[in-house]
Amino acid sequence: MLATKNNLTTDTTARRVTTDSLDWLKHPDGFVNRHTGPDAGDIDKMLAVLGHASLDGLVDAAVPANIRLARPLNLPAGRSEFGVLNELRAIAAQNQIFHSYIGLGYHDCITPPVIQRNILENPGWYTQYTPYQAEISQGRLEMLLNFQTMVCDLTGLEIANASLLDEATAAAEAMMMCHRLQHEEGRGIFFVSQDCHPQIIEVVRTRAQALGLGIVVGSHRSFNFDGRIFGALIQYPDTYGAVHDYQTLVKEAHAVGALVVVAADLLSLTMFKPPGEFGADVAVGSAQRFGVPLGYGGPHAAYFATREAFKRQMPGRLVGVSKDSRGRPALRLALGTREQHIRREKATSNICTAQVLLANMAAAYAIYHGPEGLKNIARRIHRLTAILAAGLERLGYNVGQASRLSSSARGDTDAQEGRLPYFDTLRVELGLKRSSDLVKIADAHGVNLRVIDPKTVGVTLDETATVEDLRALLQIFNSDRPVDLSLEELADQPLPVIPASLARTTPFLTHAVFNRYHSETEMLRYLKRLESRDLSLTTSMIPLGSCTMKLNATCEMVPVSWPEFSRLHPFAPLSQTQGYQILFGQLEEWLAEITGFSAISLQPNAGSQGEYAGLLVIRKYHQSRGEGHRDVCLIPTSAHGTNPASAVMAGLEVVAVACDKEGNIDVADLRAKAQAHKDRLASLMVTYPSTHGVFEGNIKEICDVIHEFGGQVYMDGANLNAQVGLCRPADLGADVCHLNLHKTFCIPHGGGGPGMGPIGVAEHLVNFLPGHPVVEVHTFSGDNPKVELQPIGAVAAAPWGSASILAISWVYIAAMGAAGLTESTKIAILNANYIAKRLENYFPTLYRGHGGLVAHECILDLRDFQSVTAEDVAKRLMDYGFHAPTLSWPVAGTMMVEPTESESKAELDRFCDAMIAIYGEISAIETGRLDKQNNPLKNAPHTADAIASDNWNHPYSREQAAFPAPWLKEHKFWPAVGRIDNVYGDRNPVCTCAGMEGYPA
């Protein structure tokens, strides 16, 4: 029997009678009732408004019968929060926390507790969406501006964005930017230093192959630049720890018109010359070690900095300063805010969800420590590394890069010294010993070293390292015998001198924000102040269509901070990560059942990356059949902007398919385009239910048309929240689908990330799923174990993407169970239809599907109003305490509302009441009862200081402005700034904090 909300809450007697088990002795507090908003009584009332007798009757009417799943999902039954967390604890206990000295761009670090509790574990910081409604997002926008300032300062470059997904994909984005900038006939090769981290090389190589760009991986010491090279990527310090003087290389690259990308460690830049000062054009890297837990690979924020001149070619989101309606500084996303939607296949990248929460944490870490604190942390790590180097040398090891100097053809100044400078990483040549023997000893000490080759290992220290750790390390290198060395004596040796050509001499983080909040009290208040400027799910519903802003339950979030999940290095041996392997296996199995696919790859770390990965899989499949020439991708005009942007990244040519007046794919046009391109047809990208919010009855026919002409169907799973338990992408005919775990499966949006975009694939595509150069990734494939793997390469830096947040989706599915998940889909459909119905006489729903109903979201049409725009309504909603629905997408002049199953009837009613009240205000404007310009909508949002001002020169009352609805007397959210002038900001771009000179001494 399917457990519905009705019988879960009221039918306990019946259950007692019909079951002979002890089920009724289970704790009565089921999670499903916590996750879904309306209770049984509300559901009945809402159904009555909709004229349906039962929830199942409504769903039968909304979802076409021919696509329905005829059986319940085959998943475990739901469990209590308490029970699920206990179960997950047992799984987590199978992970072993070793001290990892593996390095490779990942470092254990100390998350200051004030940041852990007040950002990472705080729904006031993690439940927001990307700050499109800037007036109610000033808190995280300010922290992102801090992040950008920090990156600019540390890298010595002029402009930085508000985070990218990881270091490796940031490097790939940089390669693409260099290509856009320097592209010309005969110039198509990107040079990659062989001393970059292997995962970076692999991700860049995968990206280049898709775009038909040449890659040369070689020694930066001997590479000869010529006019065929458009860019170069070098690592600083390199993957083995050496800090090179790249000035000559940069000059040589520039001399032939190539741009230089430096993958740099941010902490090391407190001591070493920043890339911008030795001529680099782009710097990329990870901000992970700035207080963000390892998390077995993520989520972490990558950074991307470049020259001002290249800002319009930069990937990702950029926060900039503008002014509000009262002329005061106000922040908002600058330039191409939603640029994929505007530029589609011409977009600079497909990045949509990035890593905002983690960028905020990294910026907060820099603020808390300040420039001196960061320098001290870096110096301490460097000193510990120097002591270790001295100790290892006393033990007879060849430490550092000395033996590799002979290969230098450039005569780098650093080569004179006999050993290259290092920061935190040593390359240790073992002489007669073998790496494998050393690793065995290390293992017994709970230590991971990096195995470089059978006779060389790497050791990377981080801020958690102690003198005791050094002693243990030296004992490991001393064949497990305690060392007869005085660390005190080694510590007294002078530190190796950083050559003047490599030393940092310029100040950084001089802005007041990095010098004010060093006590916990000050920091706490700063974080709270920023939090209070953001409207998050802790205030009210965020009905953003296509974004699925559902509950991010506390029980789902709790495990993310458990050390067994958060302190594992992504390249730790699999034997230490058994708990994670169990979690991945179960999650893959559950997602495969939910989608109907044969296998899941958990690597892509955003929906956009899932799209790119899925399309690469499709390309590889065609190539494997000798049909590599198939390179046309059909995309309906209603598609999300990431779709065409991803198709281009996968090397495909985009052909648009029309939609009919009902908002459905125009099947005749689809057939005509498929036929016209039949020899080159690679795929269709289709979102289901469509971005127009309806279940298209002919989705199976649409998939059949594509298959008939030799193409594959890529389903964008952003709207999976309307499918779970009712229908499955694979059964509809899709071959690949990405799942935005940060929508349907409860990972919070973090204010613009993190997210996860795993892909599911049909059996014939399993062998092509992403691989990884460092860790072997296993992929669940049901009864069909893979035989001949032909992976597309890596699409993210870490083998399982942002692994630690997969625990969130695991808890959600485990706690909801098959019946709970299906129930929640039905309520999502109920809630959307209830809003559409309540608002139909004010704001008609643009498209309706099967049964005259919508799916899980509805598009409200505001295009008939003469005097106000959809944007005015969005800003006025802020005065009522609400975040606007998705604005003018996918149809200009409309609002797309997605309430999700987690909102109660009371909250839906409040939202509808606000919209109806705004309709009343619009009517007053349209009929001349309110002024056409000086009215509550055009002046919205109203700030507290505007209301308190002595200059109130509006023909409506202060009360109408700020307290237009009764609930506002109980709780009022005040927008921090008035309406923001976007045009001004784009004309006068400022994307870092002002300098110290702007502040009184």
Ligand SMILES: Cc1ncc(COP(=O)(O)O)c(C=O)c1O
């Ligand atoms: C329909 C659709 N496709 C793709 C995406 C991109 O997903 P992500 O932001 O995770 O990259 C979104 C994000 O909003 C979306 O709504």
